[in-house]
Amino acid sequence: ATPTALLAATGRGAQLGILVRGPEALERLRRIDTVVLDKTGTLTTGRMSVTALTARTGGLDATEALRLAAVVEQGSEHPLARAIGADAAARLPDRPLPPVRDFAATPGYGVRGTADGYRVEVTRPGDLTGLPAPLPEAVHTAETAGHTAVLVTVDGTPEAVLAVGDTLRPDGYRAVDHLRRLGLRPVLATGDREATARAIAGHLAITEVHAGASPEDKAALVTTLKEQGARVAVVGDGVNDAAALALADLGIAMGSGTDAAIGAADVTLVREDLQAIPDAVRLARRTLGTIR
Ligand code: ADP
């Protein structure tokens, strides 16, 4: 394509809410054949809310566990953290949260810190068999519904499970179907657990699912796919997606995403609409003369 055509395509992309970082990215966009999609904040809106609160029998009060979790989540910018903070504020309006101390976050896993003198962790649940009743059932119920279950551990004891529900972006099914019709292979990769991931993938008819993926696992998946000869685009929004976005043949960040994701990507979708992904591919193919 001529420089003028590329420039025109970049401009057209901007009109469509697709910001492409330079003509060379358009060229790579044209060639991709596999699209790895993150779940939270990408296929879902990332506007999460707490849907259920379950405390261990004989343990802390459920709202107290929620409050301790919210104190620690003040240090995180994850959509889960915002949901937990909002729920605590709604349920406990007259109890402002003290600042968190000793905060640490592990992207794709959870957060920990000191709240009211307690050591509090809010994380992805590990092996459910070790959890006290009725927490395993609470995890199971949440995940079957496609929600995320997070575990609140206080001074080493699992105290509560918070179910956090997210909403699929309304155009997800159509956009994924469109990708398939363009000959692209959709793959779901998420740090969330298998049951939740499968429930969400089922709604979108995505059969290839990589769940429980740490940021490193997501990056390794990209490397493996590339070694198998795939030309891989990654679509993501989080700090946990940055490495995979950077390693991909083409990184696509959600405009609502974190600075880390946008900084690592070649394309940013400022339009809050998954249909922008197939639109971007078609734009690149048209401009650069591939009819497909
Ligand atoms: P995704 O890949 O779907 O965007 P993440 O990799 O961000 O999800 O998170 C994976 C899992 O790690 C979440 O489902 C949750 O269990 C846990 N997690 C991540 N960040 C947090 C946090 N701030 N608080 C609690 N749990 C978290």
Ligand code: MG
């Ligand atoms: Mg995400």
